[in-house]
Amino acid sequence: MAIQSMDQIINTITSGNFWRADFNKNWLSASAQSAGSWYYLAAGGGSPTVNSVLGATTNLAQYNTSFGTTATADTAALGGSISTTTFTDTTHNSGRFTVGMQLTGTGVADGTYITALGTGTGANNGGTYTVNISQTVTNQTITGTGNVNAIYTGGTNNAVSPATKYLVNGSVFTGSSSGAPAQMLLVDVLSQFTISSVTTTGVQNLTNQSAWPRYADGVGVRAFLVPSVIMGTGTSTVRLNYTNTDGVSGRLTPASPALPTLTSTAAVGLIPHSGTGAGKFAPFIPLQEDDKGIKSVESISFSTSMTSGCMNLIICKPIAYFPITSQGVPAERDFVNQLPSLPVLQDGSNLQWMMMAGAATPTNTAYYGNLETVWG
Amino acid sequence: MKNLSALINAELDGQIVTTSYYKNPTSATAVGNWFDLSMSPGTPTPNYYATTPLTSTQFGQNESNGLYVGQAISPKTRGIRQIGMTMKNTGSIRGTPFILCDYLMYYSFCDMGFSDWQYMNNTTTLPRYDFGQVMAVCVGSPSGVGNPRFQIKYTNQDGVSGRISPIIATGTQSSVGTILNAASNAINSGAQAAGPFLPLQNGDIGVRSIEAIQFLDSDYGLVSLCIVRPICSAAVINNNAIEKDFLIHAGGEIPIVKDDAYLNFIFFCNDNSFSGSPVMGYINFVFN
Numbered sequence: 268m269a270i271q272s273m274d275q276i277i278n279t280i281t282s283g284n285f286w287r288a289d290f291n292k293n294w295l296s297a298s299a300q301s302a303g304s305w306y307y308l309a310a311g312g313g314s315p316t317v318n319s320v321l322g323a324t325t326n327l328a329q330y331n332t333s334f335g336t337t338a339t340a341d342t343a344a345l346g347g348s349i350s351t352t353t354f355t356d357t358t359h360n361s362g363r364f365t366v367g368m369q370l371t372g373t374g375v376a377d378g379t380y381i382t383a384l385g386t387g388t389g390a391n392n393g394g395t396y397t398v399n400i401s402q403t404v405t406n407q408t409i410t411g412t413g414n415v416n417a418i419y420t421g422g423t424n425n426a427v428s429p430a431t432k433y434l435v436n437g438s439v440f441t442g443s444s445s446g447a448p449a450q451m452l453l454v455d456v457l458s459q460f461t462i463s464s465v466t467t468t469g470v471q472n473l474t475n476q477s478a479w480p481r482y483a484d485g486v487g488v489r490a491f492l493v494p495s496v497i498m499g500t501g502t503s504t505v506r507l508n509y510t511n512t513d514g515v516s517g518r519l520t521p522a523s524p525a526l527p528t529l530t531s532t533a534a535v536g537l538i539p540h541s542g543t544g545a546g547k548f549a550p551f552i553p554l555q556e557d558d559k560g561i562k563s564v565e566s567i568s569f570s571t572s573m574t575s576g577c578m579n580l581i582i583c584k585p586i587a588y589f590p591i592t593s594q595g596v597p598a599e600r601d602f603v604n605q606l607p608s609l610p611v612l613q614d615g616s617n618l619q620w621m622m623m624a625g626a627a628t629p630t631n632t633a634y635y636g637n638l639e640t641v642w643g
Numbered sequence: 644m645k646n647l648s649a650l651i652n653a654e655l656d657g658q659i660v661t662t663s664y665y666k667n668p669t670s671a672t673a674v675g676n677w678f679d680l681s682m683s684p685g686t687p688t689p690n691y692y693a694t695t696p697l698t699s700t701q702f703g704q705n706e707s708n709g710l711y712v713g714q715a716i717s718p719k720t721r722g723i724r725q726i727g728m729t730m731k732n733t734g735s736i737r738g739t740p741f742i743l744c745d746y747l748m749y750y751s752f753c754d755m756g757f758s759d760w761q762y763m764n765n766t767t768t769l770p771r772y773d774f775g776q777v778m779a780v781c782v783g784s785p786s787g788v789g790n791p792r793f794q795i796k797y798t799n800q801d802g803v804s805g806r807i808s809p810i811i812a813t814g815t816q817s818s819v820g821t822i823l824n825a826a827s828n829a830i831n832s833g834a835q836a837a838g839p840f841l842p843l844q845n846g847d848i849g850v851r852s853i854e855a856i857q858f859l860d861s862d863y864g865l866v867s868l869c870i871v872r873p874i875c876s877a878a879v880i881n882n883n884a885i886e887k888d889f890l891i892h893a894g895g896e897i898p899i900v901k902d903d904a905y906l907n908f909i910f911f912c913n914d915n916s917f918s919g920s921p922v923m924g925y926i927n928f929v930f931n
Contacts, residue, residue: 588925
């Protein structure tokens with residue numbers, strides 16, 4: 268039975284149906300943030316570590332994500348090697364290699380993972396990647412396994428059914444003087460579409476559509492873009508063709524006041540339709556009038572080639588906002604006594620952070636905090 | 644949306660639009676003045692009040708690149724569910740009030756050096772609402788020496804023309820973006836500043852259009868007269884963040900925002916210049 272009283276909350280806590288998740292997420296080491304722009308912290312390390320499923324899946328194909336979702340990539344037979352800390356994908360086979368992927372293969376040291384992209388962009392023959400352990404591995408089939416690495420909030424793979432899980436309170440803060448102010452947004456990431464075909468203009472049909480793993484009716488579901496490989500030059504607009512919560516297809520991102528404009532050479536983790544200037548909408552891509560959410564996405568269209576890089580269309584359900592005020596001061600939310608009251612976290616929730624930078628947040632800036640959940 | 648249940652159900656039903664904003668004042672703001680953030684860089688893009696002088700020009704989200712409030716939803720109603728706001732200032736900020744306004748129409752480049760009545764060319768009417776309030780925004784900094792005075796002729800909320808405002812004194816420090824009628828140190832020959840909106844003739848509650856402006860004391864500088872509809876207020880205290888939840892703070896009554904509204908903030912500078920102190924956050928609109 269759903270929790271409907273303070274007594275029930277107290278009873279669930281005392282009975283042990285309670286979890287406190289402490290986390291820290293780091294902004295990336297590659298580039299500082301720009302004030303006024305939104306960012307996806309899943310691309311950064313910390314605890315949980317980097318979401319290495321981001322950008323790892325088949326071009327334009329829907330890939331549903333839940334807590335514990337994995338994705339794999341591999342070289343062709345005898346197509347991979349490691350020399351000191353450089354992994355070379357001499358002949359690529361399938362999937363896309365991403366930062367954070369664990370590598371396995373004959374002779375590959377336990378615990379080897381990709382720490383950075385070299386010349387590799389995920390699936391290019393001859394691409395190189397930096398790994399964490401110096402070693403020598405000659406001509407093997409090397410497999411990479413990525414994990415969404417979401418925040419764990421209780422239950423097997425974040426599932427507690429038939430009970431219902433609620434977020435009861437949370438806090439976020441930063442120890443960096445340039446990490447504040449900021450607006451943090453907790454989202455449940457439902458699905459992703461890796462888009463490596465960023466030089467293609469016009470309509471690109473998306474494939475492998477299925478119901479979202481949670482919020483299948485699309486109510487409250489939103490979309491945003493984020494690169495997993497730094498983008499090339501080219502200032503493009505974007506337009507989605509989607510089906511709304513009433514099952515009406517052919518819904519389009521509105522062209523008025525403007526189509527969302529993507530920042531040229533967008534860094535990994537930047538939400539490229541955010542920031543200052545005309546044609547910027549954040550944190551999510553606007554919906555057509557009266558629409559309450561996205562039930563499915565049929566196609567995406569870029570107006571201009573972005574020359575290189577890899578973009579990802581992320582489908583998510585916003586959960587809660589946390590405004591960070593100052594260095595070292597936690598932004599705390601009491602979801603029992605404040606509104607919205609007791610946000611529900613569905614089974615398998617893939618909780619990740621988005622943030623709006625209020626300053627030129629330096630590289631490797633960490634955001635800490637905790638979430639507390641109960642279920643009953 | 645007339646009760647908490649309707650509001651919450653609308654939100655749970657996904658009838659919500661989230662937008663974020665980031666405005667960074669570049670002009671030095673003087674203590675005791677109200678300031679128009681629409682002219683500051685950031686998102687939404689700056690409003691320069693650039694149009695044909697003395698000619699009415701409408702504001703709209705679509706026409707003027709305003710803060711995104713969502714697509715037109717009429718006959719449904721859109722309201723503000725929450726405002727989140729943070730500020731960063733190297734000095735101290737004590738109780739900075741903000742007012743979110745729907746900017747309706749403006750008349751630009753009124754010359755402060757011209758002592759006769761300057762008559763407006765009213766080619767358009769208010770795009771939303773029957774009437775609004777008036778701000779005199781500095782778009783070309785005057786000297787302010789001696790606190791120059793001015794008054795306006797206008798048509799009131801009932802459509803009665805020829806109404807004349809009290810005489811208003813402007814402040815002595817007026818950077819671009821300052822709301823000239825709203826300086827706390829402005830006193831001259833019995834005239835005082837009043838802000839953030841111009842006081843009106845006795846019995847009037849609002850303005851439909853502006854007919855003319857007269858500067859009683861010559862100065863250099865340019866002024867834009869802007870008719871706005873105040874929507875809601877918020878306050879930031881001590882470099883802090885606020886999250887105003889209208890369901891809690893307003894007893895379930897939420898401010899309504901019309902289709903194509905052009906939203907921006909004005910704020911009262913209580914302590915230290917806000918130049919280089921960005922204001923950022925988000926607004927959640929719920930519709931039903």
